[in-house]
Amino acid sequence: MSQINARMDLADGHSIPTIGFGCYDGYGDEMVQAVRTAAETGYRYFDSAERYRNEKEVGKGLAESGVRREDLYILSKIWPSSFGQTEETFDQTRRDLGTDYLDAYLIHWPGQDKPARLKTYEKMMDLRSAGKIRSLGVSNFLPEQMEEIKEEFGEYPVIHEMECHPSYGQRELIFRCRARKMQPIAYSPINRAVDLNSDTVRRLAEKYGRTPAQIVLRWHLEHSVIPIPKSVHGDRIRENFDVYHFELDVADIIAIDELEAGARAGKDPRTFPEA
Ligand SMILES: NC(=O)c1ccc[n+]([C@@H]2O[C@H](COP(=O)([O-])OP(=O)(O)OC[C@H]3O[C@@H](n4cnc5c(N)ncnc54)[C@H](OP(=O)(O)O)[C@@H]3O)[C@@H](O)[C@H]2O)c1
Numbered sequence: 489m490s491q492i493n494a495r496m497d498l499a500d501g502h503s504i505p506t507i508g509f510g511c512y513d514g515y516g517d518e519m520v521q522a523v524r525t526a527a528e529t530g531y532r533y534f535d536s537a538e539r540y541r542n543e544k545e546v547g548k549g550l551a552e553s554g555v556r557r558e559d560l561y562i563l564s565k566i567w568p569s570s571f572g573q574t575e576e577t578f579d580q581t582r583r584d585l586g587t588d589y590l591d592a593y594l595i596h597w598p599g600q601d602k603p604a605r606l607k608t609y610e611k612m613m614d615l616r617s618a619g620k621i622r623s624l625g626v627s628n629f630l631p632e633q634m635e636e637i638k639e640e641f642g643e644y645p646v647i648h649e650m651e652c653h654p655s656y657g658q659r660e661l662i663f664r665c666r667a668r669k670m671q672p673i674a675y676s677p678i679n680r681a682v683d684l685n686s687d688t689v690r691r692l693a694e695k696y697g698r699t700p701a702q703i704v705l706r707w708h709l710e711h712s713v714i715p716i717p718k719s720v721h722g723d724r725i726r727e728n729f730d731v732y733h734f735e736l737d738v739a740d741i742i743a744i745d746e747l748e749a750g751a752r753a754g755k756d757p758r759t760f761p762e763a
Pocket of ligand 1: 649
């Protein structure tokens with residue numbers, strides 16, 4: 489199987505590419521070019537969100553790449569302040585990205601308003617029934633918030649996107665997701681480049697003749713976690729995708745596991761975003 493076609497099965501019968509391109513924090517022509525370069529490199533999954541305020545640029549880059557819609561995997565997310573306008577927010581995202589449907593739509597952060605969160609999930613289920621969304625997911629959810637969806641709707645979302653990198657490996661949450669057939673996606677997969685400076689990662693980069701970023705991204709794949717690295721630089725975009733033609737020895741996977749430091753670099757869903 490070529491890496492462009494490498495996919496993982498989701499619990500709802502759909503499948504998702506095993507690596508994605510992170511679309512946060514790039515704007516204007518630079519972002520259009522980055523998305524286009526990523527698609528030309530072979531990335532098929534694009535990790536977008538209304539909150540990133542660049543979905544038009546993402547859509548333009550995808551259109552310019554010439555990759556067929558059916559070969560792309562387009563994921564976006566709804567922010568808690570939009571919970572009261574789920575259909576309108578979804579529709580704006582869909583138009584900005586230039587697509588009739590999304591492969592996946594996620595609740596970006598749980599927020600502090602449980603009824604509004606559950607209502608949004610219900611509306612997302614309606615959009616799925618109407619054929620406008622294929623798979624539903626969540627991001628930054630606490631374990632009890634995953635259970636609330638199951639209790640209310642009788643299903644778990646099939647995707648959970650979470651902060652995950654060697655310094656914050658999320659082993660417990662990933663374990664819970666696996667038991668519930670929720671596919672983990674790792675955001676900030678290289679810890680915004682901080683984890684590339686680790687002595688262990690540098691030593692392994694030398695051992696395998698790879699870059700530190702490739703070692704860390706390969707570590708995610710070894711754990712069947714989908715990494716979504718972001719870069720606006722063509723050389724890094726290509727470097728981050730070139731992670732399929734080698735494997736890490738088990739001892740080296742464990743050595744990276746042991747970099748766990750137990751601290752998030754990003755926000756804490758128990759308090760962010762405020763109501
Ligand atoms: N669901 C959520 O709440 C959530 C939160 C945060 C992020 N995300 C998603 O996850 C994606 C990735 O996360 P992230 O952007 O926070 O962090 P990241 O991918 O871990 O790191 C991105 C940073 O690392 C640099 N970089 C990329 N590749 C590199 C390489 N090979 N060597 C050295 N430096 C490199 C980038 O710089 P340059 O761009 O200058 O190359 C950028 O500064 C986002 O774009 C977004 O799609 C989701």
